[in-house]
Amino acid sequence: MAVCVAVIAKENYPLYIRSVPTENELKFHYMVHTSLDVVDEKISAMGKALVDQRELYLGLLYPTEDYKVYGYVTNSKVKFVMVVDASNTALRDNEIRSMFRKLHNSYTDVMCNPFYDPGDRIQSSRAFDGMVTSMMIQVC
Amino acid sequence: MEGLTLSDAEQKYYSDLFSYCDSESTKKVAAHGRVLELFRAAQLPSDVVHQIMELCGATRLGYFGRSQFYIALKLVAVAQSGFPLRVESINTVKDLPLPRFVASKNEQESRHAASYSSDSENQGSYSGVIPPPPGRGQVKKGSTSHDTVQPRTSADQQEPVSPVVSPQQSPPTSPHTWRKHSRHPSGGNSERPLAGPGPFWSPFGEAQSGSSAGDAVWSGHSPPPPQENWVSFADTPPTSTLLTMHPASVQDQTTVRTVASATTANEIRRQSSSYDDPWKITDEQRQYYVNQFKTIQPDLNGFIPGSAAKEFFTKSKLPILELSHIWELSDFDKDGALTLDEFCAAFHLVVARKNGYDLPEKLPESLMPKLIDLEDSADVGDQPGEVGYSGSPAEAPPSKSPSMPSLNQTWPELNQSSEQWETFSERSSSSQTLTQFDSNIAPADPDTAIVHPVPIRMTPSKIHMQEMELKRTGSDHTNPTSPLLVKTSDLSEENKINSSVKFASGNTVDGYSSSDSFTSDPEQIGNNVTRQRSHSGMSPDNTAPPPPPPRPQPSHSRSSSLDMNRTFSVTTGQQQAGVVAQPPAVPPRPQPSQAAGPVVHRPVDADGLITHTSTSPQQIPEQPNFADFSQFEVFAASNVNEEQDDEAEKHPEVLPVEKASDPASSLRVAKTDSKIEEKTAASAPANVSKGTTPLAPPPKPVRRRLKSEDELRPEVDEHTQKTGVLAAVLASQPSIPRSVGKDKKAIQASIRRNKETNTVLARLNSELQQQLKDVLEERISLEVQLEQLRPFSHL
Numbered sequence: 014m015a016v017c018v019a020v021i022a023k024e025n026y027p028l029y030i031r032s033v034p035t036e037n038e039l040k041f042h043y044m045v046h047t048s049l050d051v052v053d054e055k056i057s058a059m060g061k062a063l064v065d066q067r068e069l070y071l072g073l074l075y076p077t078e079d080y081k082v083y084g085y086v087t088n089s090k091v092k093f094v095m096v097v098d099a100s101n102t103a104l105r106d107n108e109i110r111s112m113f114r115k116l117h118n119s120y121t122d123v124m125c126n127p128f129y130d131p132g133d134r135i136q137s138s139r140a141f142d143g144m145v146t147s148m149m150i151q152v153c
Numbered sequence: 154m155e156g157l158t159l160s161d162a163e164q165k166y167y168s169d170l171f172s173y174c175d176s177e178s179t180k181k182v183a184a185h186g187r188v189l190e191l192f193r194a195a196q197l198p199s200d201v202v203h204q205i206m207e208l209c210g211a212t213r214l215g216y217f218g219r220s221q222f223y224i225a226l227k228l229v230a231v232a233q234s235g236f237p238l239r240v241e242s243i244n245t246v247k248d249l250p251l252p253r254f255v256a257s258k259n260e261q262e263s264r265h266a267a268s269y270s271s272d273s274e275n276q277g278s279y280s281g282v283i284p285p286p287p288g289r290g291q292v293k294k295g296s297t298s299h300d301t302v303q304p305r306t307s308a309d310q311q312e313p314v315s316p317v318v319s320p321q322q323s324p325p326t327s328p329h330t331w332r333k334h335s336r337h338p339s340g341g342n343s344e345r346p347l348a349g350p351g352p353f354w355s356p357f358g359e360a361q362s363g364s365s366a367g368d369a370v371w372s373g374h375s376p377p378p379p380q381e382n383w384v385s386f387a388d389t390p391p392t393s394t395l396l397t398m399h400p401a402s403v404q405d406q407t408t409v410r411t412v413a414s415a416t417t418a419n420e421i422r423r424q425s426s427s428y429d430d431p432w433k434i435t436d437e438q439r440q441y442y443v444n445q446f447k448t449i450q451p452d453l454n455g456f457i458p459g460s461a462a463k464e465f466f467t468k469s470k471l472p473i474l475e476l477s478h479i480w481e482l483s484d485f486d487k488d489g490a491l492t493l494d495e496f497c498a499a500f501h502l503v504v505a506r507k508n509g510y511d512l513p514e515k516l517p518e519s520l521m522p523k524l525i526d527l528e529d530s531a532d533v534g535d536q537p538g539e540v541g542y543s544g545s546p547a548e549a550p551p552s553k554s555p556s557m558p559s560l561n562q563t564w565p566e567l568n569q570s571s572e573q574w575e576t577f578s579e580r581s582s583s584s585q586t587l588t589q590f591d592s593n594i595a596p597a598d599p600d601t602a603i604v605h606p607v608p609i610r611m612t613p614s615k616i617h618m619q620e621m622e623l624k625r626t627g628s629d630h631t632n633p634t635s636p637l638l639v640k641t642s643d644l645s646e647e648n649k650i651n652s653s654v655k656f657a658s659g660n661t662v663d664g665y666s667s668s669d670s671f672t673s674d675p676e677q678i679g680n681n682v683t684r685q686r687s688h689s690g691m692s693p694d695n696t697a698p699p700p701p702p703p704r705p706q707p708s709h710s711r712s713s714s715l716d717m718n719r720t721f722s723v724t725t726g727q728q729q730a731g732v733v734a735q736p737p738a739v740p741p742r743p744q745p746s747q748a749a750g751p752v753v754h755r756p757v758d759a760d761g762l763i764t765h766t767s768t769s770p771q772q773i774p775e776q777p778n779f780a781d782f783s784q785f786e787v788f789a790a791s792n793v794n795e796e797q798d799d800e801a802e803k804h805p806e807v808l809p810v811e812k813a814s815d816p817a818s819s820l821r822v823a824k825t826d827s828k829i830e831e832k833t834a835a836s837a838p839a840n841v842s843k844g845t846t847p848l849a850p851p852p853k854p855v856r857r858r859l860k861s862e863d864e865l866r867p868e869v870d871e872h873t874q875k876t877g878v879l880a881a882v883l884a885s886q887p888s889i890p891r892s893v894g895k896d897k898k899a900i901q902a903s904i905r906r907n908k909e910t911n912t913v914l915a916r917l918n919s920e921l922q923q924q925l926k927d928v929l930e931e932r933i934s935l936e937v938q939l940e941q942l943r944p945f946s947h948l
Contacts, residue, residue, distance in 0.1 A: 125489035127459030128466075128477035137477035139514070 015112065016080060017041035017096040018145050020120060022132060023089060025049055029135040031145055032096075045094045048074045048082045052092050055084070069117070070110050085113035093117065112148050119144040163230075167223045195229045205229060433519040434501050442497040456490035462499070469503050475512060479503055482516045494521075 017032035019042075032041040051074040071084035076099060085093040093116050097104055123129055123138045135141055170191065195202070205228040434442070443453065449465060450457045457465075459480075466476050483499035484491060491499060498520035506512055 122481075122487045125459065125484070125487055126477055126480045127463035127489065128473050128480055137474045138481055139478060140481055 015095045015097050015148050017045065017094075018116070018148060019045040019094045019096075020116070020135060021045070021049060021052075021092040021094060023091055025092075028091075028133070029141070029145075031142075031149065033149055041096055044077070044080065044082055044096055048084060048094050049092065051075055051082075052084045052086060052094070056086060056090075070113055072106070083109050083113070085117070087117060087120075091120070093120075115144055115148070163227070167226050170226060171219055171222045195233060197229065197232050201232050205232065434497060438501065438504075439497060442500045443493065445500065446493055446496045453493050456488075456492055457496055459489040459491075462491050462496070466499065466503055469507060471503060471506055475506055476503075478512055479506065482512065483520070485516070485521065 017030070017038075019027055019031070020029040022028050027042075027045070030042060030045060032038040052071060055071050055074070069085055069087060071086060074082045074084040074094070076082070079099050080096050081099050083095045083097065085095075087093075093113055095109065095112065095116075097109070119138070119141045120135075123135055123141050124131065126138065129135070129137065197205070205225050208224070208228055445465075446453065446457065449461050462480070463476075466479070467473075469476075471479075479499055479502045483495045483502060485495055485498075486492075498516065501520055502512060
């Protein structure tokens with residue numbers, strides 16, 4: 014369903030970014046980059062006292078004419094950004110949530126791998142790649 | 154596949170080759186292992202080989218049956234002759250020379266292959282040429298393998314060059330790396346049929362290209378049997394068994410091999426090894442793995458933490474990327490730690506990798522952590538990948554044949570459950586109930602330990618009870634979110650509540666509505682609840698646990714409906730568990746009390762019925778009032794009511810049968826009223842007011858009522874004082890500990906206050922008990938007098 018999936022580290026550098034290859038990927042990278050501001054804004058809006066109440070799923074960050082960008086942030090400030098096609102109206106919020114959940118789980122599995130250095134690019138996990146592919150293939 | 158016509162020479166050649174490849178005599182040749190070697194030895198480009206395999210149907214079947222094998226060989230010959238590969242060409246091309254498999258084995262083989270075409274009596278030599286399958290049957294064919302080793306060895310060393318498929322030549326350094334490992338032959342796992350590429354080579358072409366591409370990978374082939382590789386980073390001394398078991402390894406260890414010899418030896422080894430499931434762990438291997446596991450984790454049922462495993466496997470000098478992938482495959486439950494099974498699987502994969510086998514995409518079945526049982530060789534020889542070392546029957550592996558996928562299927566379930574869990578946490582985090590619940594747990598006060606306040610059945614009205622509970626729960630819900638404030642306001646609230654008790658239903662309604670206004674101040678209500686709780690704790694008849702914390706306003710609709718049900722259904726002061734999610738259930742104390750009241754009174758005194766009933770209705774409406782803060786004020790204002798309440802409360806012993814706290818208290822109230830006919834009227838309102846006075850803890854109002862009654866009888870003043878004390882105590886009741894959830898100091902303060910209140914109430918209780926006794930004595934005396942007077946009246 015997603016056109017582009019990105020995992021952004023706490024320091025706002027990408028750990029993993031993958032787009033549907035047909036498009037101009039740079040555009041997606043740029044969208045993800047700009048969405049980081051929105052994510053930070055949403056995080057800070059929650060308030061410090063309600064950190065534990067903060068919802069991990071941020072929802073629609075911002076829409077463009079062609080795409081919609083959804084965000085999800087973990088408690089360790091790792092952000093997942095997903096760009097979906099705006100014309101895909103059948104995509105419901107629940108589905109986006111479940112996709113983020115899957116992303117989160119896969120990311121956790123990658124983290125559990127002792128050979129993975131937190132902060133490194135996620136390039137070694139085939140399971141993660143497979144999961145992202147499954148999410149993206151659906152678009153095509 | 155079309156019919157294949159073979160010449161006699163071809164027939165013999167093919168059958169020999171087939172039997173060579175079919176070391177397990179299963180009439181099937183896995184599409185790997187020797188067949189692969191054979192085809193590669195045919196010096197055909199990999200794509201051609203691939204094509205051949207497809208044509209003969211092996212890829213379709215997954216293995217080479219005899220016919221497929223023959224066809225494949227024929228196609229090899231066709232290809233080698235330069236003819237295009239067509240299925241028809243099998244039969245159309247005449248006079249095909251026998252397929253040449255150059256350097257696949259040794260010179261003898263090639264010589265024999267050549268001789269085959271011309272000579273038909275090659276079987277003997279051919280068989281001699283073809284290295285016997287020492288691989289799998291090393292243990293069993295030790296002697297034969299030794300024999301074969303000799304000629305092979307010589308042949309190997311004689312083999313000047315390995316014109317074989319390029320991949321074999323690619324790693325000139327392979328022997329070196331391999332030799333490095335050979336220095337440390339491992340112990341015990343010589344039997345490992347590592348060479349059996351098994352599923353590895355299912356992507357036949359890929360394997361070749363991949364192997365050609367990866368020098369490092371390929372070098373794994375040349376190295377000695379995996380055992381040595383393990384040892385390379387395990388640093389275990391070689392064992393003689395290794396040497397004897399694996400002729401190739403013997404050679405490797407002892408000889409300085411040229412590239413060619415190394416590659417050929419590797420080839421031979423590979424060919425000789427079984428094409429069975431290469432992922433199957435043999436007993437020796439498993440034992441070795443277990444020993445290694447023990448070095449890290451003595452407890453075989455324990456885990457190896459990720460860090461330790463990382464260090465261990467890093468010693469294997471595999472690239473981190475591959476180790477990461479191996480981990481991904483072997484850590485079945487994704488817990489960041491390796492069990493024995495997982496560790497064996499990982500170790501096996503590492504060994505395989507070091508020997509050049511590509512890592513599978515999914516964990517092979519034989520490596521999947523199953524039972525700890527040792528491998529079951531029953532399925533050896535079946536299709537690769539189906540053998541489970543755990544001994545599971547062939548049927549089981551197929552069910553799991555998509556090894557990882559099947560696991561992955563379970564994982565999604567787990568993930569879903571975890572997702573659900575996540576959802577729950579998210580949901581709960583988003584809602585306030587979770588935090589409220591936590592704060593509800595905060596109070597350590599034993600009386601308030603049951604987080605939820607027990608609604609005091611002060612008033613007989615069920616509806617009011619419900620409303621009160623609702624209000625209370627609602628306020629309780631808001632409690633945690635609101636900071637611990639309002640100590641003073643609590644006081645006023647308590648007063649209001651107490652006072653509300655005295656009022657009739659109308660008042661209660663008002664009081665109740667006023668309590669609504671206080672919902673925003675959950676602490677106060679919580680305080681009331683707390684007080685009620687403490688009362689309940691103190692009251693001997695109070696068996697109902699405190700009701701759950703008040704629910705947030707929006708959820709009132711639901712909770713109210715439930716409360717209604719519960720209120721009407723519960724006749725004893727049951728405690729609706731203080732689960733935040735549940736609507737606070739108000740123990741329908743007033744009902745039982747009311748019901749019990751009349752019942753009690755009847756046996757006790759018929760006269761009291763009237764008064765009792767008169768009081769009970771008043772009590773009922775008053776009960777909800779106890780939750781009403783406005784009632785507290787009223788209570789504080791009126792001492793008389795307190796007295797009456799005290800009296801009522803003082804009769805708990807009179808009606809020990811009557812169950813729970815408030816109902817009992819109300820009963821007592823009624824009873825005392827009945828006893829005190831002259832004071833009935835006064836006591837009734839007093840009872841009501843009293844009952845509602847200690848609104849904070851449900852029992853408290855009850856007690857108040859009793860107290861008021863007692864005081865009414867003997868001495869109003871005393872009771873008044875006591876109730877006043879009680880009221881004061883209640884008034885000073887700190888905010889509900891629940892709200893302190895977020896403020897430990899506040900919690901402790903509230904705990905302190907509650908304890909103080911408890912002590913005060915205990916004292917009060919004892920005093921009231923004393924008063925009760927006095928009252929009873931007076932009553933007895935009065936009765937005696939009455940009896941004495943009666944006869945006179947009749948006169």
